[in-house]
Amino acid sequence: MVAMGETVIDVADLRCRYGDFEAVRGVDFEVRRGELFALLGTNGAGKTTTMETLEGLRAPFGGTVRVLGLDPFRDRAALRARTGIMLQDSGFPADLTAREMVALWGVTSGRRATEDVLARLDLAHRRDVRIKQLSGGERRRLDLALAVLGRPELLFLDEPTTGLDPESRQRTWDVVRGLLAEGTTVVLTTHYLEEAESLAHRLAILHDGLVAVSGALVDVLAAQPARIEFDLPGRLDVSALPMLAGDVVHRPTGRVEVRTGELQDDMAVLLAWAGREGLRLGRIRAHHASLEDVFHSARTGKEVVVA
Amino acid sequence: MIAALGVAELKLLLRNRTAAALAVLMPMAAGLYFALAMDGEETGWTMVVTLQLLFSFGFTVYVTVTTALTARRQDLYLKRLRTGAASDVVVLTGILLPVVLLGLAQAVVLLGISVGAGAPVPARPELLVLAMVGGVALSCAAGVATSGVTGTAELAQITTAPFFFALIVGGLIGSNGAVELPVFLVPGSGLGALVAAAWGGPADQIGPAALSVALWTVAAGALAVRFFRWDPRG
Numbered sequence: 001m002v003a004m005g006e007t008v009i010d011v012a013d014l015r016c017r018y019g020d021f022e023a024v025r026g027v028d029f030e031v032r033r034g035e036l037f038a039l040l041g042t043n044g045a046g047k048t049t050t051m052e053t054l055e056g057l058r059a060p061f062g063g064t065v066r067v068l069g070l071d072p073f074r075d076r077a078a079l080r081a082r083t084g085i086m087l088q089d090s091g092f093p094a095d096l097t098a099r100e101m102v103a104l105w106g107v108t109s110g111r112r113a114t115e116d117v118l119a120r121l122d123l124a125h126r127r128d129v130r131i132k133q134l135s136g137g138e139r140r141r142l143d144l145a146l147a148v149l150g151r152p153e154l155l156f157l158d159e160p161t162t163g164l165d166p167e168s169r170q171r172t173w174d175v176v177r178g179l180l181a182e183g184t185t186v187v188l189t190t191h192y193l194e195e196a197e198s199l200a201h202r203l204a205i206l207h208d209g210l211v212a213v214s215g216a217l218v219d220v221l222a223a224q225p226a227r228i229e230f231d232l233p234g235r236l237d238v239s240a241l242p243m244l245a246g247d248v249v250h251r252p253t254g255r256v257e258v259r260t261g262e263l264q265d266d267m268a269v270l271l272a273w274a275g276r277e278g279l280r281l282g283r284i285r286a287h288h289a290s291l292e293d294v295f296h297s298a299r300t301g302k303e304v305v306v307a
Numbered sequence: 308m309i310a311a312l313g314v315a316e317l318k319l320l321l322r323n324r325t326a327a328a329l330a331v332l333m334p335m336a337a338g339l340y341f342a343l344a345m346d347g348e349e350t351g352w353t354m355v356v357t358l359q360l361l362f363s364f365g366f367t368v369y370v371t372v373t374t375a376l377t378a379r380r381q382d383l384y385l386k387r388l389r390t391g392a393a394s395d396v397v398v399l400t401g402i403l404l405p406v407v408l409l410g411l412a413q414a415v416v417l418l419g420i421s422v423g424a425g426a427p428v429p430a431r432p433e434l435l436v437l438a439m440v441g442g443v444a445l446s447c448a449a450g451v452a453t454s455g456v457t458g459t460a461e462l463a464q465i466t467t468a469p470f471f472f473a474l475i476v477g478g479l480i481g482s483n484g485a486v487e488l489p490v491f492l493v494p495g496s497g498l499g500a501l502v503a504a505a506w507g508g509p510a511d512q513i514g515p516a517a518l519s520v521a522l523w524t525v526a527a528g529a530l531a532v533r534f535f536r537w538d539p540r541g
Contacts (some may be wrong), residue, residue, distance in 0.1 A: 089386075097318050105391070109391040
């Protein structure tokens with residue numbers, strides 16, 4: 001076992017192609033031991049292509065990728081016993097039972113079962129049911145059970161909760177948090193930004209085959225301006241507002257939006273002003289940037305790298 | 308790992324009733340029919356034995372390998388297996404093994420039925436063994452290659468037809484005894500000629516026949532390497 005913080009995955013100038021189309025166009029990031037690293041982006045941004053390269057399923061077109069110090073494509077065999085992979089599609093043969101699939105995977109994954117994974121994922125009662133008769137959520141849980149079989153030190157989860165009901169999603173999160181507590185390193189892709197926000201330590205947002213934003217979750221969120229929103233009483237114009245640190249936008253709907261790096265100060269000024277003037281600001285709302293905000297600004301342009 | 312993959316594949320094969328019926332019942336019924344239709348005749352058995360072997364290898368091995376690999380790829384099971392520790396060769400071997408054993412077992416049972424129905428014992432059994440080994444190898448390689456150009460398991464019924472019929476027709480001509488050299492360009496002909504030679508047919512055809520089987524196997528293997536895909540999305 002090596003100390004936390006050591007680099008487990010190192011990606012430098014990664015390029016991947018499908019024929020003439022360059023899906024990943026020079027991506028850099030690193031994943032450190034014991035953390036959950038989220039790889040985010042819209043469909044077609046290059047997430048799954050990047051994941052498949054890290055998993056050793058495809059050779060990079062250019063750049064270097066090191067996983068646990070090895071080349072994932074060439075040293076696939078050596079890496080398999082140490083990494084668990086949950087692909088976007090489960091890849092189950094419909095006519096095997098859950099128990100048979102676990103038994104088969106215990107042999108072919110190179111990682112022997114050290115516990116009852118079906119019980120851990122609440123599938124014990126479905127052991128002898130054929131996979132085609134399992135519900136979508138149960139299948140995805142079986143998929144996770146196989147990925148965590150034998151407690152791999154590095155886990156790849158490609159959209160593990162897509163299509164799950166809230167309860168199954170919660171159970172998946174609990175399992176992932178449990179693994180993180182045990183020291184497992186996790187690389188996660190997801191379309192649910194609140195999922196990444198609640199689980200990730202660090203992240204990269206891909207856009208158009210490039211890293212648009214990367215860094216620690218707290219830093220990435222802090223780098224984005226916070227927002228204050230309210231309805232201005234009809235007779236007033238934004239010119240009546242007091243001096244604020246942030247930028248003020250008056251929407252045609254009458255709603256005012258303040259994007260500010262100084263949320264607390266601007267709130268104090270704004271509320272004091274409204275109090276003095278005897279105004280009621282309608283539907284007032286103030287919040288720090290969410291990953292959703294970061295995501296949208298990443299899609300509209302410039303690269304933001306937060307160390 | 309090969310054993311675990313093979314056992315899983317055998318279960319999958321037997322649990323899919325259509326595939327199981329096609330792989331097991333069809334060649335057995337056909338082979339039994341050919342033997343019984345001889346009605347105790349003394350001559351003409353090489354054609355019957357050739358047909359029995361080619362139905363076992365053509366249906367049970369070739370068509371089943373094509374269908375199974377296509378279905379497993381469609382299910383993304385092949386892609387999943389590649390995320391495990393088994394190498395590509397081990398994965399393929401594991402999936403092919405039960406089909407190969409089933410095909411060989413069927414061929415042996417059908418040969419037994421023929422002998423029971425009055426066929427003479429082969430004069431040179433080693434040539435029969437060579438035909439069986441070559442036939443299985445050729446059918447496996449061709450099945451892997453054909454699955455590469457087969458999009459869905461249902462389509463396998465169409466994509467396997469040309470090579471399957473070439474095997475049968477080639478085998479029938481080859482088993483006839485005196486074969487012109489160009490005939491050995493047809494895939495099953497070498498197998499037919501080897502069977503004929505096993506039952507005392509012309510010995511000068513053994514070389515070209517064995518070469519035909521070997522070349523077809525190598526060619527199918529090369530096509531398999533070229534066309535086989537692990538992931539439906541390429």
